[in-house]
Amino acid sequence: MSAATTSYDPAQLQALDAAHHLHPFTVHHELARRGSRVVVRAEGAWIETADGRRLLDGMAGLWCVNVGYGREELVEAGCEQLRELPYYNTFFQCTTPPATELAAELARLLPLGMTRIFFGCSGSDANDTAIKSVWYYWNLQGRPEKKHIISRRSAYHGTGLGSGSLTGLANVHGPFDLPLARFHHIGDPHWYRDGGELDPDAFGRLAASWLEAKILELGPEKVAAFWGEPIQGAGGAIIPPASYWPEIQRICRRYDVLLVADEVITGFGRTGRTFGFETFGFTPDIVVMAKGLSSGYQPISAVAFGPRVGEALFHADVEYAHGITYAGHPVACRVALANLRLMAQEGLFTRASGPAGAYFREHLMALEDHPLVGEVRVCGFLAGIELVADKASRRLFPRERQVGLRARELAIEEGLVMRAVGDTMILAPPLTLSEEEMDFLAAAARRTFDRLAAELRD
Numbered sequence: 001m002s003a004a005t006t007s008y009d010p011a012q013l014q015a016l017d018a019a020h021h022l023h024p025f026t027v028h029h030e031l032a033r034r035g036s037r038v039v040v041r042a043e044g045a046w047i048e049t050a051d052g053r054r055l056l057d058g059m060a061g062l063w064c065v066n067v068g069y070g071r072e073e074l075v076e077a078g079c080e081q082l083r084e085l086p087y088y089n090t091f092f093q094c095t096t097p098p099a100t101e102l103a104a105e106l107a108r109l110l111p112l113g114m115t116r117i118f119f120g121c122s123g124s125d126a127n128d129t130a131i132k133s134v135w136y137y138w139n140l141q142g143r144p145e146k147k148h149i150i151s152r153r154s155a156y157h158g159t160g161l162g163s164g165s166l167t168g169l170a171n172v173h174g175p176f177d178l179p180l181a182r183f184h185h186i187g188d189p190h191w192y193r194d195g196g197e198l199d200p201d202a203f204g205r206l207a208a209s210w211l212e213a214k215i216l217e218l219g220p221e222k223v224a225a226f227w228g229e230p231i232q233g234a235g236g237a238i239i240p241p242a243s244y245w246p247e248i249q250r251i252c253r254r255y256d257v258l259l260v261a262d263e264v265i266t267g268f269g270r271t272g273r274t275f276g277f278e279t280f281g282f283t284p285d286i287v288v289m290a291k292g293l294s295s296g297y298q299p300i301s302a303v304a305f306g307p308r309v310g311e312a313l314f315h316a317d318v319e320y321a322h323g324i325t326y327a328g329h330p331v332a333c334r335v336a337l338a339n340l341r342l343m344a345q346e347g348l349f350t351r352a353s354g355p356a357g358a359y360f361r362e363h364l365m366a367l368e369d370h371p372l373v374g375e376v377r378v379c380g381f382l383a384g385i386e387l388v389a390d391k392a393s394r395r396l397f398p399r400e401r402q403v404g405l406r407a408r409e410l411a412i413e414e415g416l417v418m419r420a421v422g423d424t425m426i427l428a429p430p431l432t433l434s435e436e437e438m439d440f441l442a443a444a445a446r447r448t449f450d451r452l453a454a455e456l457r458d
């Protein structure tokens with residue numbers, strides 16, 4: 001870890017944070033009582049807190065720091081751009097070299113003739129861009145009735161009005177009067193939870209058939225698009241059976257429904273290919289990207305349009321009256337370019353599908369022998385470890401016991417950051433993780449589950 005340049009007073013920061021800072025996805029008065037964990041610096045796969053603790057970051061921040069922390073190439077790129085041109089917009093006939101170069105680089109990386117790229121700052125605004133573009137597309141086609149959008153119940157696509165409506169999670173909806181009209185949610189391809197006696201592929205086809213049923217219920221002439229994360233991340237690391245995505249694609253083509261891949265988590269090497277749709281064997285019409293695009297070093301997102309929608313947008317005579325001040329921000333684009341260059345140099349787009357990925361999988365799968373672990377799901381450097389009260393029946397612990405949250409706390413005591421989604425523990429570490437760090441991660445996870453099991457027995 002680089003030498004400390006600033007010293008912090010954790011207690012003072014916690015007090016100020018409690019008094020003034022509203023956090024995402026938080027019960028504020030509870031956080032104020034418990035105190036925020038103040039993270040002050042990081043290097044490689046490790047973060048350090050203001051009270052001097054070092055933790056292995058098993059979540060790469062929030063599924064985003066793909067190249068790891070402290071990469072000078074990205075820092076330098078950002079500094080150079082800040083000196084040269086810290087900001088200019090991409091409105092009114094203008095561009096900047098980094099914005100244009102990044103659009104061209106993404107068009108090169110995307111294998112599908114996806115040559116038209118629009119920039120934003122977050123996964124949420126990128127999904128909103130894609131929703132509006134889908135509606136705009138069908139308007140351009142003279143089919144204004146084709147506006148309904150289907151996603152999944154445990155989908156996470158962000159928290160904006162549109163992206164939050166795509167998201168299927170009840171906590172994102174209820175308090176905010178979402179979803180908006182014309183958004184619909186079908187079941188998840190979650191074999192371990194819902195597959196019953198079916199083999200995974202049969203269940204994958206069944207889960208895809210729920211899309212067909214929903215399209216027929218709404219009327220194919222009214223359905224604009226199906227939206228999905230190749231792997232559902234924040235919904236619980238739901239890795240679909242191999243049969244699922246090809247069948248979803250077939251159904252979308254059959255009913256002339258656009259297929260949108262939200263690659264915000266799965267993009268940029270997470271699954272062992274550049275994009276998750278390559279791993280799962282389908283071809284989307286639109287791709288939404290963020291997080292790993294800049295490894296989280298700068299806030300940036302992008303939407304790539306395939307030939308069908310992209311050409312319609314390009315040739316339209318109606319103004320595309322959409323966009324934000326920071327679309328194509330030159331510093332963010334320059335850092336993203338440096339990130340993609342570094343990923344290519346270090347083989348990080350595919351590291352998760354090589355020997356390092358196999359090592360990661362093997363170490364995590366070994367946890368399946370633990371009495372608390374019902375299933376370990378791994379794809380590339382993304383994993384879900386489902387904790388259950390009874391392995392044979394797959395019975396969960398009562399929700400109020402908050403077993404996942406307790407596991408998260410114990411893991412931190414063991415030096416590991418894991419995320420809890422219900423009682424599923426999630427891992428999505430930097431793609432640079434060394435074998436030694438994988439050993440540490442698996443051992444810390446096992447110690448966590450041992451301690452949890454002992455507590456649950458008491």
Ligand SMILES: Cc1ncc(COP(=O)(O)O)c(C=O)c1O
Nearest residue numbers: 122123124156157158229264265
């Ligand atoms: C698949 C997916 N889409 C969209 C988003 C929203 O991105 P952001 O938080 O940058 O708005 C997320 C965030 O975790 C995500 O996982």
